[in-house]
Amino acid sequence: MSQLELLDSGGVSCINCTRNSGHQHVVGTKKPTGSGASKVKNVGEQLCPSLDNQLNARGMQVGHYTDSDGLRWWLKPHNPDTNGPSLEIKIEEGLPSTAELGSTLISQFLCKPNGSSRVAKSDNCPADMEMQDIYESVAHANLSMTLAAPSGNSNPFNSAIADEREQCKTSPPLLLGSRSRHLLPKPPRSSLGSSLETNAGMVSQIRVARPPAEGRGRNQLLPRYWPRITDQELQQISGDSNSTIVPLFEKMLSASDAGRIGRLVLPKACAEAYFPPISQPEGLPLRIQDVKGKEWVFQFRFWPNNNSRMYVLEGVTPCIQSMQLQAGDTVTFSRMDPEGKLIMGFRKATNSAAVQESHPSNMPNGSHSSETSYSGVYENLPILSGYSGLLQSQKGNSESPLNALSKKWNSAGGDMNWHNIEMPQKRTREGLLLPPMLVPEKKKTRNIGSKSKRLLIDSQDALELKLTWEEAQDLLRPPPAAKPSIVMIEDHVFEEYEEPPVFGKRSIFVARATGINEQWAQCDNCSKWRKLPVDVLVPPKWTCADNLWDQSSFSMLLLGVHVLLQTN
DNA sequence: TTTTTGCATGCTGGC
DNA sequence: CCAGCATGCAAAAAG
Known part of the structure; x- marks a missing residue:
């Protein structure tokens, strides 16, 4: 089993022992190469300026959404600094699940009477044109948003890597020049009129799959890894600080992930995009703060696999147990900028049938939702509660x-x-x-x-359809x-x-x-x-x-x- | 004997 | 068809 060492990191509470400060969990560090616990120590001061600062300065941060353009925002470049470095948006693998579902659903509803896979133009349909814009931006634009290579050795992980020496020794500076950047859209906001604007706070709780933050690799993350986090949750994470929370990705725990082995398989694209680059299989210890403020150090490493790599976080069992996670639940990874601190949240799969057996939904109306916990705040976050609408046919024999x-x-x-x-x-x-x-x-x-x-069952799909309708509402505005x-x-x-x-x-x-x-x-x-x-x-x-x-x-x-x- | 570790295998979805 | 990834499994290490 992974060693568990307590190192002085200062001010970190610990649930595995009763002390509240002065130590740090170090897990998954038993490594033959010695890059393990014994090498884990407090990360030094930032050695490299963070690219994220630059990005944030360019309005790329996702922590706050104020735009109200609706779904279009999702799929279009958002670069307020038009004079900035060249940016291209890359949507290589498709839309986020929600956007995909939503826009596609709507397009099918509205724009594909013949089942065509293409969106037909409709001159008498302004909304259609909007959606078509979206579609064309997706269908055509292999929009690759690449920030022109910045100078310097930026390293957004400088506070997450437990051993900066190893990091700097084994890992070249981040390949920032090739960073493929995914725009960070605002969540769809209803623009349904004054009657709904009064509930803006509620809208901020819409759980949407956010296209992930800028990543390092070129691989587009699959939508299922796109973080689903509400604005409210972002605010909970960041609190009153000036930090910006950048949702990175999330992953539903498999049985293996949640098992006793303590190895969390990381999606390759996510690992390569958001975690520090590693060149050796033994990887490096990675400091991640969980939702309760505890800091964990996992061993971030990879296994050779079919001429590729399989990335894992080792030693996650104590953390997962502390969160009481099980297969089907979702762990989320975010980054706190400009510190670059990695934040690990989770969301219980309360709508999971498998999970429901032991954790029936406590949603009073029986609606299934998910709950995300960040920064120790674990609460029901109603997904568009408080309103219902009608989804019925017109009078007569109209088809609903x-x-x-x-x-x-x-x-x-x-x-x-x-x-x-x-x-x-x-x-x-x-x-x-x-x-x-x-x-x-x-x-x-x-x-x-x-x-x-x-x-596992997919708790996301349900959400996706819901989001589809959320987006539908946005799209269907007059x-x-x-x-x-x-x-x-x-x-x-x-x-x-x-x-x-x-x-x-x-x-x-x-x-x-x-x-x-x-x-x-x-x-x-x-x-x-x-x-x-x-x-x-x-x-x-x-x-x-x-x-x-x-x-x-x-x-x-x-x-x-x-x-x-x-x-x- | 049990646990850990490293890799292999095969399923699945995306291209 | 192929890359990704969940999991199997055998070898090594630990108890």
Whole structure:
């Protein structure tokens, strides 16, 4: 087992022993080469200026989002310093899962009536044009954002590497010149009008997969590793300090990761992008602060593997145990700039079926969410709670969105099945046509393979669809010039925008409900609108006679956005 | 005998 | 097809 040494690092609390300061956990350091605990010591003062400072100075930091351009921000360069060094945005592997799902879903909804993989232009669709911009920026632009090589030997890890001598000796200066940089977009913010702007604080809690911070390598991180962190969590991490928290990546723990071996396999691209470069298999000790403020030193190393490398963090068991993590939970890695300190957070997979067996969700409405803990703050972070909207058809025989979706879910040959809209997996539903987020997948990720021992389920997918709708809300906002017509549904006033961008046979109506926290559904029989409990799942076919009150929640309806699909 | 370690194997998803 | 990665497994080390 890994050695555990306590070295003087000052002011670090420790839960494995009762003392609160003056020592430091050093784990995973038993190394034949001697690059282990015995070599771990306090990192010296910064030897190299941090590139991140430069980046931050260029507005590249992600700690604070103030822009309100919506999803476009995600996918477009954000370089306020147009006179700065040459930047190109690189989106090599695709969109973040959320953006991918969201924009793709919307595009499928709105722009792909024929199931085309391309986004068709639509001159009578301003929103479409916006989305098309997004798509084209993604589809065309192999946007590579590379910061021109800065001078100097910047090292953002100077406070994370436990042994700076080894680092400097074995690792060349970061290949900053080749740093591929991913823009750090703002999370999608609803621009749904004044009624929602009053809830800006809530919006900041939207959990989105953020395109990761600038990395060193050229490898684009897979969206599943993109950090999902809310603005609120960022603020919790940074606290009142001037530090900027840069979400780096996250990883769902596999059974192996969470096992007793104490080896956390790191995604190669993440390791190479955000952790210090290592040239020797034994790697180097890496100092990481966990959510409780404790500092751990893990051995960051790699194994040769098929002419490649397999990066691992060794000695994570005590840390994982202290966080009470298990397979399916997610660990997150962030960097605190300008110190360059690595921060390790976690998010419990409360919506994991496997985890639920022992940790049923305590969400009062049964909605499944995830909880991220940073800096010792562990609390439920409601993901768009407090609002529900309507996702129902227009009156008459109009096909509800859910209907449309469910049909597609069950239509293998449909032109808008979930596979086509780039959900991670095919979405075939049985029984109640639940939205994907509410139905456990037989095979959600590669973690759930043929091997029964693999326990993981993907807690991200559910979130992704939710985010899809969050982004949908952002995308479906009416054109600025659109003037709403006021309609009354029951006693509630809706601003209904009926400047229908026509996509094939569908028209889109976006209505903004003002000040409601209710869910309404239209009876398929009598066409009358009924107020339903927020937590009720509304199936595609719903009549007043249906008793739905004890169904699980349907949290796709959020922010009071009323998305109406109408068949022309 | 148990645990740790280093590598191998094979599945999976992306290209 | 191939890279990535979860996990298996055997050898080495430790108890």
